Amino acid sequence: MELWFTEKHTDDVNFSIKVDRQLYTGQSDFQRIDVFDSPEFGRFLTLDGYMMLTEKDEFIYHEMIVHVPMMVHPDVRTVLVIGGGDGGAVRELVRYPGVEHIDLVEIDPQVVAVCRKYLPQTACRLDDPRVAIHYEDGLKFVRTCENAYDLIIVDSTDPFGPGEGLFTKEFYGNCFKALRAEGLMVNQQESPFYPKDAIAMQRAHKRIVESFPISRVYQAHIPTYPSGHWLFGFASKRWHPITDFNRQRWTDLGFDTRYYNSSIHTGAFALPNYVKKLLEDVE
Amino acid sequence: MELWFTEKHTDDVNFSIKVDRQLYTGQSDFQRIDVFDSPEFGRFLTLDGYMMLTEKDEFIYHEMIVHVPMMVHPDVRTVLVIGGGDGGAVRELVRYPGVEHIDLVEIDPQVVAVCRKYLPQTACRLDDPRVAIHYEDGLKFVRTCENAYDLIIVDSTDPFGPGEGLFTKEFYGNCFKALRAEGLMVNQQESPFYPKDAIAMQRAHKRIVESFPISRVYQAHIPTYPSGHWLFGFASKRWHPITDFNRQRWTDLGFDTRYYNSSIHTGAFALPNYVKKLLEDVE
Incomplete structure (x- = not known):
């Protein structure tokens, strides 16, 4: 199988990262929090689906x-x-x-x-x-x-x-x-x-x-x-x-x-x- | 319908652009040539599927x-x-x-x-x-x-x-x-x-x-x-x-x-x- 995370950089531009696995997902009082492992960027954190940081950059x-x-x-x-x-x-x-x-x-x-x-x-x-x-x-x-x-x-x-x-x-x-x-x-x-x-x-x-x-x-x-x-x-x-x-x-x-x-x-x-x-x- | 052009930036990273229409496609003696119109980047040229230029940048x-x-x-x-x-x-x-x-x-x-x-x-x-x-x-x-x-x-x-x-x-x-x-x-x-x-x-x-x-x-x-x-x-x-x-x-x-x-x-x-x-x- 393939698992891909996609962030819409605009309505007409998608940036997609292949994911090994989702390590965490949760809904806090403020936002949805996710952590993924990926082959290209290592581990990365998203809030409400927006990229916050990757280990690589x-x-x-x-x-x-x-x-x-x-x-x-x-x-x-x-x-x-x-x-x-x-x-x-x-x-x-x-x-x-x-x-x-x-x-x-x-x-x-x-x-x-x-x-x-x-x-x-x-x-x-x-x-x-x-x-x-x-x-x-x-x-x-x-x-x-x-x-x-x-x-x-x-x-x-x-x-x-x-x-x-x-x-x-x-x-x-x-x-x-x-x-x-x-x-x-x-x-x-x-x-x-x-x-x-x-x-x-x-x-x-x-x-x-x-x-x-x-x-x-x-x-x-x-x-x-x-x-x-x-x-x-x-x-x-x-x-x-x-x-x-x-x-x-x-x-x-x-x-x-x-x-x-x-x-x-x-x-x-x-x-x-x-x-x-x-x-x-x-x- | 939706039409998307995707370039693999690496095997594990895709960059996708929504396309209005394909204006040209052809195979020359050297490479495949395509021209697309897109809402985000205007017209763009690809060679063998790689982005060469967009009107916007x-x-x-x-x-x-x-x-x-x-x-x-x-x-x-x-x-x-x-x-x-x-x-x-x-x-x-x-x-x-x-x-x-x-x-x-x-x-x-x-x-x-x-x-x-x-x-x-x-x-x-x-x-x-x-x-x-x-x-x-x-x-x-x-x-x-x-x-x-x-x-x-x-x-x-x-x-x-x-x-x-x-x-x-x-x-x-x-x-x-x-x-x-x-x-x-x-x-x-x-x-x-x-x-x-x-x-x-x-x-x-x-x-x-x-x-x-x-x-x-x-x-x-x-x-x-x-x-x-x-x-x-x-x-x-x-x-x-x-x-x-x-x-x-x-x-x-x-x-x-x-x-x-x-x-x-x-x-x-x-x-x-x-x-x-x-x-x-x-x-």
């Missing part, structure tokens, strides 16, 4: 959402991760000795439980003593915070379903307030290629531009996300992603990474003209 | 295979395009007033005829008076050339089937000989992500490194190619792709492009660590 997303802001802000001690129950962002963050405390705010405890059991590759550092996990709505959590974090990482699902509130103007405004005077925020910001994703990306960008004095977008090649061309938002009160990028600090850290490096850091902010136009149209 | 491939070398070599007058019967590379090349002559060597006249009829978006400039079309095997054509071209663009299919000879050491050596003393060559060089593509990419890189004193690899986001992460080889006798890149000349030209710009030029050569490692392993 999750390193790209997690390195890019963590090391880019960490190499711009000179002294990150406290971090808020919103979403990210798989633990991949935390795994990269705890590599930094200077990070003293990480609040991980994940709405769905079942995601964390499933990832702890089936995806140790990403969940492996969730028990680090610097990590506090809060099973709460990120939108509500951040409302209560003021001047508390050096870095906020919005590691959300797509802007529909449980992740929807994490793409609102109110949310970004509250993130601004929750950050210290030199704080910065990064967020996963969808893709510029397929029209529906591009509209979500533009909407998020518009709201971030309205909330932060410095707002840029950077990109990575993530083969298992729609179009493979994925964007991140970089929003900052003071530090500029390129001119304040500390190349020497990265070299000194000597981290072993598989995607991120100091040339990628700068290159990731070099956007194609068609993407720049989409962004400028809403600035 | 061909601009990325063609801008990147042409403008990168054109902005490094200061005075390109004669160009050899091998493959590229769709005309997309020629369309970008004839925008340069300094280009005096283009030899387009396409093995399959039926590809050119089909593209002229069904894909005017790429084939539109094949009748430019500076373009000479030769229906010959690129491998044989280039054997007869010496000190003749400023730029060679290897716009080939994949390294199996009719395009196979365009990935050999003999071919790259002949390209070196066919170039003038300051000449350079670019080639489409597959993807680093899926193992089979990555092996082909490594093999091509190894052979180019052995043939040219300067050899670098650059990348673009091309959503309809496997993994969306596509590579190009840049091989040169004298000019370095970054240090000899003339940013001002690009600004002065004032070309309207949808992907390429002067930041992309540099950023495209910033490769992820895992890609750098694949390349270093064969250097």
Whole structure:
């Protein structure tokens, strides 16, 4: 027999992955959670049928959402991760000795439980003593915070379903307030290629531009996300992603990474003209 | 009814595009040629079932295979395009007033005829008076050339089937000989992500490194190619792709492009660590 998982990248484009077996399926209070084993991508996690991560390429997303802001802000001690129950962002963050405390705010405890059991590759550092996990709505959590974090990482699902509130103007405004005077925020910001994703990306960008004095977008090649061309938002009160990028600090850290490096850091902010136009149209 | 075109990106990964109708199908002396209309990507061309180009994203491939070398070599007058019967590379090349002559060597006249009829978006400039079309095997054509071209663009299919000879050491050596003393060559060089593509990419890189004193690899986001992460080889006798890149000349030209710009030029050569490692392993 053959077993195939299919994600509709659009109504007219299907991406299908051959599956060895389904390891887990469950319906939480928030979403359907599935874990599969596949010959091409190893183990992978889907929420409501959307690809969240695969063992083969999750390193790209997690390195890019963590090391880019960490190499711009000179002294990150406290971090808020919103979403990210798989633990991949935390795994990269705890590599930094200077990070003293990480609040991980994940709405769905079942995601964390499933990832702890089936995806140790990403969940492996969730028990680090610097990590506090809060099973709460990120939108509500951040409302209560003021001047508390050096870095906020919005590691959300797509802007529909449980992740929807994490793409609102109110949310970004509250993130601004929750950050210290030199704080910065990064967020996963969808893709510029397929029209529906591009509209979500533009909407998020518009709201971030309205909330932060410095707002840029950077990109990575993530083969298992729609179009493979994925964007991140970089929003900052003071530090500029390129001119304040500390190349020497990265070299000194000597981290072993598989995607991120100091040339990628700068290159990731070099956007194609068609993407720049989409962004400028809403600035 | 529903009609879907599927390309196997690997044995275990399918990429499927909903099709409105098949406009053309034919078997030439070299390959099966198909043209489809699709709601997501507009018209698209496949050879032996492999995606060659879609109206929606061909601009990325063609801008990147042409403008990168054109902005490094200061005075390109004669160009050899091998493959590229769709005309997309020629369309970008004839925008340069300094280009005096283009030899387009396409093995399959039926590809050119089909593209002229069904894909005017790429084939539109094949009748430019500076373009000479030769229906010959690129491998044989280039054997007869010496000190003749400023730029060679290897716009080939994949390294199996009719395009196979365009990935050999003999071919790259002949390209070196066919170039003038300051000449350079670019080639489409597959993807680093899926193992089979990555092996082909490594093999091509190894052979180019052995043939040219300067050899670098650059990348673009091309959503309809496997993994969306596509590579190009840049091989040169004298000019370095970054240090000899003339940013001002690009600004002065004032070309309207949808992907390429002067930041992309540099950023495209910033490769992820895992890609750098694949390349270093064969250097």
